[in-house]
Amino acid sequence: MPLSDDQPHTRTRLPVGEQPSSQPTTRQARPLRTLLTVLVVVTLLVVAISIANHGNPDPGTATRSSDHATPAAPGGAGGAGPAPSGDQPVSTTTNGIAAGFPHTDQGAQSAAANYAVAIGSADMFRTDSRHTIVATIADPTAAQALQTRLDQGFSPETAARFGVDAQGRPPKGLTFVSRTIPVGTRSNGYTPDSVKVDVWCTGLFGLAGERSIRPVSEEWFTLSLSLRWTGTDWKLTDFSRAGGPAPVPPDQQAATAEEITGAVEQFGGFRYAR
Numbered sequence: 001m002p003l004s005d006d007q008p009h010t011r012t013r014l015p016v017g018e019q020p021s022s023q024p025t026t027r028q029a030r031p032l033r034t035l036l037t038v039l040v041v042v043t044l045l046v047v048a049i050s051i052a053n054h055g056n057p058d059p060g061t062a063t064r065s066s067d068h069a070t071p072a073a074p075g076g077a078g079g080a081g082p083a084p085s086g087d088q089p090v091s092t093t094t095n096g097i098a099a100g101f102p103h104t105d106q107g108a109q110s111a112a113a114n115y116a117v118a119i120g121s122a123d124m125f126r127t128d129s130r131h132t133i134v135a136t137i138a139d140p141t142a143a144q145a146l147q148t149r150l151d152q153g154f155s156p157e158t159a160a161r162f163g164v165d166a167q168g169r170p171p172k173g174l175t176f177v178s179r180t181i182p183v184g185t186r187s188n189g190y191t192p193d194s195v196k197v198d199v200w201c202t203g204l205f206g207l208a209g210e211r212s213i214r215p216v217s218e219e220w221f222t223l224s225l226s227l228r229w230t231g232t233d234w235k236l237t238d239f240s241r242a243g244g245p246a247p248v249p250p251d252q253q254a255a256t257a258e259e260i261t262g263a264v265e266q267f268g269g270f271r272y273a274r
Contacts, residue, residue, distance in 0.1 A: 089271040095136045098271045101234050105195065109185040109274035111234035112197035112225045117269060119223065119239065120180025120203055124150070125159055125168030139228050139235035146236065163207045163214045174209035175261045177216045180223075185274055192229060194237075199223045200245070208261040216260050220246035 090110070092100040098114040101107040115137045123129035134147045156166040162178070163170060170176040180203045188196045201223060206216035222245070226238040255263070 087273055089273040093271075095132050097133070097136050099136075099233055103192065103229060103234075105187050105190045106274040108190065108195045108227050108229075108234045109187055109197050110272060111227060112199050112223075113182040113185050113272035113274065115225060115236055116182055116199040116201055116223045117180050117272070120178065120201070122168060122176055122178040124154055125162070125164055125176075125178065127151075127167065130154060137236045139230060139237045142235075142237040146238075162205065163212075170207055170209075171211075174207045174212055175264060177204050177206055177208055177260070177264050179204045179264070179269070181269075182272055194226070194228045195234075196224060196226050199225065204264075208257055208264060210257050212257060215254075215257070216264075218249075220244055 087102060087106065087110075090098050090100045090102075092098070097118050098110075101111040118124075118133050118137055121133075123133060130150060131147060134143060134150060138146045159166055159168060162176070163174075164176050168176065180201050183200045183202060185200070186198050188198065199222065201221055203219045203221065204216055205219060206212070207214045208216050220243070222242050224240045224242070225236055227234045228237050
């Protein structure tokens with residue numbers, strides 16, 4: 001039956017968390033304030049790290065060890081063998097070949113690396129440029145013997161095996177490639193007067209072009225160069241060549257004849273320093 005107004009009324013109390021409130025709260029502003037605080041802290045940390053790093057020397061420009069310092073033994077830190085080291089490449093050249101190397105072990109290694117590039121260049125297949133190279137890099141006391149030996153080594157028969165004529169000229173429409181790239185050097189028995197330097201190299205040899213029957217291929221070898229200090233520079237007295245050590249060839253698609261020709265014509269070589 002319906003209740004009359006004379007009966008007592010019952011008051012219902014809601015849980016505290018469910019009671020409506022008409023009072024505005026300041027808690028809504030707290031997440032935004034916290035986010036701004038975090039951003040400020042992160043920004044300050046980034047600035048502090050940048051300042052700290054700015055004061056540290058760059059590993060690439062850090063002070064190098066002395067010329068006669070013993071290189072790290074193979075299998076040392078990182079297992080990569082001797083670390084790259086040495087002075088900047090010399091700034092002077094003679095007949096396009098670096099000259100004026102320091103009278104140090106590292107200076108001799110630099111000379112050997114640059115001489116290896118010259119001996120392995122396409123210029124060695126031309127008589128006049130070959131004689132200029134020998135006169136530039138050879139010790140005067142050994143120059144005649146070296147020239148005779150190299151003239152025999154770069155005979156017309158040798159040139160024919162590489163697909164060029166007696167003056168190193170390739171067939172029309174083809175580009176002759178003979179380029180040596182030093183990978184590393186090591187000296188044996190250094191003295192202020194003489195040293196033998198082994199230069200581990202890779203090389204590119206062949207004819208680049210659409211009709212080539214001798215496509216450009218890669219080869220690995222080691223040149224051993226005997227050098228003598230002449231009073232002003234390191235000069236070559238003798239050399240020998242041995243195959244390898246060669247790494248496992250990669251599973252990589254060979255470039256087209258056009259790509260190889262373009263690379264040879266567009267990419268220049270370097271002067272080397274140890």
